[in-house]
Amino acid sequence: MTLDELSALINRSLFADLGYTDEQGRPNIRRVFCVWHRGLGRHLISTNTGSAHVQSLLQNGSTCLYFADDAAFEGLCLYGKAVIHTDRPFKELLWNPGDEKYYPQGIDDPDYCVTEFVAESARFYRYDGKGTLSAAELAAFDADKQFENGYAKHTGKT
Amino acid sequence: MTLDELSALINRSLFADLGYTDEQGRPNIRRVFCVWHRGLGRHLISTNTGSAHVQSLLQNGSTCLYFADDAAFEGLCLYGKAVIHTDRPFKELLWNPGDEKYYPQGIDDPDYCVTEFVAESARFYRYDGKGTLSAAELAAFDADKQFENGYAKHTGKT
Numbered sequence: 001m002t003l004d005e006l007s008a009l010i011n012r013s014l015f016a017d018l019g020y021t022d023e024q025g026r027p028n029i030r031r032v033f034c035v036w037h038r039g040l041g042r043h044l045i046s047t048n049t050g051s052a053h054v055q056s057l058l059q060n061g062s063t064c065l066y067f068a069d070d071a072a073f074e075g076l077c078l079y080g081k082a083v084i085h086t087d088r089p090f091k092e093l094l095w096n097p098g099d100e101k102y103y104p105q106g107i108d109d110p111d112y113c114v115t116e117f118v119a120e121s122a123r124f125y126r127y128d129g130k131g132t133l134s135a136a137e138l139a140a141f142d143a144d145k146q147f148e149n150g151y152a153k154h155t156g157k158t
Numbered sequence: 159m160t161l162d163e164l165s166a167l168i169n170r171s172l173f174a175d176l177g178y179t180d181e182q183g184r185p186n187i188r189r190v191f192c193v194w195h196r197g198l199g200r201h202l203i204s205t206n207t208g209s210a211h212v213q214s215l216l217q218n219g220s221t222c223l224y225f226a227d228d229a230a231f232e233g234l235c236l237y238g239k240a241v242i243h244t245d246r247p248f249k250e251l252l253w254n255p256g257d258e259k260y261y262p263q264g265i266d267d268p269d270y271c272v273t274e275f276v277a278e279s280a281r282f283y284r285y286d287g288k289g290t291l292s293a294a295e296l297a298a299f300d301a302d303k304q305f306e307n308g309y310a311k312h313t314g315k316t
Contacts, residue, residue, distance in 0.1 A: 015228050019185040025187060027177040029224040031283075033234050041274050066187040075189050125189075149225045 001074070001124050001129070001143045003040065008065050009074050010029040010037055011150035018045070018117070019064040020082070023055045032064070032115075035151035036094060039142030040133070041078070041119040044092045048102070049086070049113040057082040057115065065117045090114040093147065128152045159232070159282050159289070161198065161299045167232050168225050169196055169308035176203070176275070177222040178240070181213045187216045190273075192223070193309035194252060195302030198291070199236070199277040204252045206260070207244070207271040215240040215273065231285045236277035248272035251305065 001009075015031050022028040030053040038046035043065060047054050058062060063082045068075040085091065090112055091107050103109035122133040159167075173189050180186040188211040194202035201223060205212050215221060221240045226233040243249065250264050252272055261267035280291040 015185055016225065017175050019175075019179075021179070021185055025220075026237050027179055027220060027222045028237070029177040029222055029235055031173050031224065031226045035169075038209060060182075062185060064185045064187055066189065068173075068189045077187055079184050079186070087253065095198070112295070154309040 001076075003133075003137075005010070005074075006076050006133075007040055007126055007141075007150075008114050008154075009069055009072075009076055010040065010043075011028065011071070011154040014151055015070075016043070016054060016129070017066040018082075018115075019062050019066065020053060020056055021062065022052065023059060028053065028056065035149050036147055037150045038147045039138070039145035040122070041080075041138040041142045042094075042116040043057060043078075044090060044094055044147065045115040045117070046099075046102075047113055047115050048110045049084075054115065060086055061109045063117065073125075075125040076122060077124075078117065078122045080117060080119040080121070083116045083118060085114040086110070090116065107130055159284050161291075161295075162289060163282075164196055164282055164291075166312075167230075167234055168198065168201075169312040170227070171225045171311055174201070175224040175226075176211060176240075176273075177224065178211060178214055179220065180210065181217060183218065186211065186214065190297075193267050193307050194305055196305045197296070197303035198280070199238075199300045200295040200305070201236075201275040202252055202305065203273040203275070204257075204260075205271055205273050207231065207269045208240075212242060212271065216242055220248055221275065223277070229300045231283075233283040234273065234280060235282075236280045238262050238275060238277040238279070241274045243272045243274055245270070258275060275298075 016034040020104045032045045061081045103112035174192040177190050190203045219239045224237045260271035
């Protein structure tokens with residue numbers, strides 16, 4: 001798969017799977033809504049601060065993020081770190097009208113945070129083969145990118 | 159969610175996400191084709207013995223298996239162990255005509271194995287709430303079950 005094909009897989013996805021080690025030391029997975037991306041390597045996820053996976057990531061930030069399209073038999077697993085943001089900039093960026101139903105106190109609700117996934121390497125799978133990407137390859141592709149709502153861009157919604 | 163609703167989620171799924179710790183100690187995920195189930199707690203997956211995730215599971219069998227339906231906002235994460243079977247019974251059960259394209263030597267191809275996932279506990283998520291299942295609850299539901307192709311049963315295909 002080309003880097004542009006991998007980017008297209010990410011941008012047409014609404015969800016991804018976050019893999020982490022939980023507080024009991026078990027491999028754990030949580031399906032997350034994930035549409036804000038900076039190229040291939042950085043991804044933003046709105047989350048309740050009190051969620052079990054956020055609490056686990058605060059203890060151990062080593063994580064992976066998996067995008068897949070079952071119909072196309074495409075999969076991309078990114079390996080890296082999770083950073084939990086509780087300050088305003090990312091929280092403002094991801095806030096949508098109506099999010100008060102999840103976070104009653106609004107943008108500054110202490111139960112609202114943004115998880116930033118930062119990739120250090122990747123592995124991809126498709127019917128025609130698999131391969132890996134290094135941190136340098138990810139950084140080169142992402143150098144001129146900004147965070148944007150990839151799904152909105154993909155679907156043409158604003 | 160009731161146990162029958164969780165079983166229905168499993169049976170209408172074609173794929174699940176296997177979470178494990180890889181040989182570099184990283185959380186890792188692999189999307190796997192998974193349609194053979196015994197109730198809620200046991201699941202069979204045909205795999206290439208040489209696959210990275212099988213080699214990792216042989217080193218560390220602690221794993222999780224995640225079934226999700228994004229449209230219904232349903233998710234089920236099972237926690238447990240993976241057992242890699244290289245003997246005939248499970249390999250015969252999952253073999254399909256045409257699988258020689260994946261395993262040229264047939265059922266006895268040493269690169270063909272069956273991963274059995276055995277759950278010890280579970281956590282489920284839906285819009286209307288989340289909850290956990292114990293080993294005893296899983297065992298009670300599964301007591302009278304046999305392995306069967308849940309997707310074939312669900313779709314009515316034989």
